[in-house]
Amino acid sequence: NAGVTQTPKFQVLKTGQSMTLQCAQDMNHEYMSWYRQDPGMGLRLIHYSVGAGITDQGEVPNGYNVSRSTTEDFPLRLLSAAPSQTSVYFCASSRTASNQPQHFGDGTRLSIL
Amino acid sequence: GQQVMQIPQYQHVQEGEDFTTYCNSSTTLSNIQWYKQRPGGHPVFLIQLVKSGEVKKQKRLTFQFGEAKKNSSLHITATQTTDVGTYFCAGQGGSEKLVFGKGMKLTVNP
Numbered sequence: 001n002a003g004v005t006q007t008p009k010f011q012v013l014k015t016g017q018s019m020t021l022q023c024a025q026d027m028n029h030e031y032m033s034w035y036r037q038d039p040g041m042g043l044r045l046i047h048y049s050v051g052a053g054i055t056d057q058g059e060v061p062n063g064y065n066v067s068r069s070t071t072e073d074f075p076l077r078l079l080s081a082a083p084s085q086t087s088v089y090f091c092a093s094s095r096t097a098s099n100q101p102q103h104f105g106d107g108t109r110l111s112i113l
Numbered sequence: 114g115q116q117v118m119q120i121p122q123y124q125h126v127q128e129g130e131d132f133t134t135y136c137n138s139s140t141t142l143s144n145i146q147w148y149k150q151r152p153g154g155h156p157v158f159l160i161q162l163v164k165s166g167e168v169k170k171q172k173r174l175t176f177q178f179g180e181a182k183k184n185s186s187l188h189i190t191a192t193q194t195t196d197v198g199t200y201f202c203a204g205q206g207g208s209e210k211l212v213f214g215k216g217m218k219l220t221v222n223p
Contacts, residue, residue: 042201092156101146102156102211104157
């Protein structure tokens with residue numbers, strides 16, 4: 001059972017480039033979310049989804065897009081990468097939206113030059 | 114919007130000592146969760162508290178949810194080097210958003 005799989009694990013981009021961080025879960029979870037983790041800032045919610053076809057903004061959504069065309073996949077798109085988006089990105093999923101433990105992927109370490 | 118604050122942000126203890134870390138929310142929560150993240154790893158779920166005044170124990174860890182459901186605490190007894198890591202609390206209020214605190218980084222002197 002793979003759980004939550006994030007790819008790539010590491011990525012270096014140049015300012016202005018776009019890219020997609022992949023997240024897939026094989027637990028049939030309804031709820032999926034993206035967080036970024038920066039030193040001293042904890043985990044900040046970027047976007048989340050309560051089910052296929054439904055997405056909503058978190059605390060820091062600017063510069064990021066998401067879509068949820070299937071239950072399994074929840075990709076995060078950086079439209080035009082900026083150095084301020086250098087961070088570690090975590091995808092998480094849970095069975096439903098409320099009162100459920102989050103299962104995290106291993107993270108993607110992203111550097112923007 | 115909803116904010117979750119953790120204190121202290123850093124804690125250094127001698128092996129064998131007890132300590133407590135606290136989590137405070139700006140709004141009433143429907144539940145609070147605690148996670149542990151080891152260096153270089155991802156957050157791992159520890160426990161969830163739902164009821165007002167709830168207390169749960171996991172071996173040397175004791176978790177408590179405040180009566181007003183706006184604060185929580187984690188107490189570790191007889192700290193061990195295996196307890197090293199960053200502990201996060203996360204709360205859900207009236208929406209589906211799970212908001213994390215900034216974390217409490219624990220280091221242990223053997």
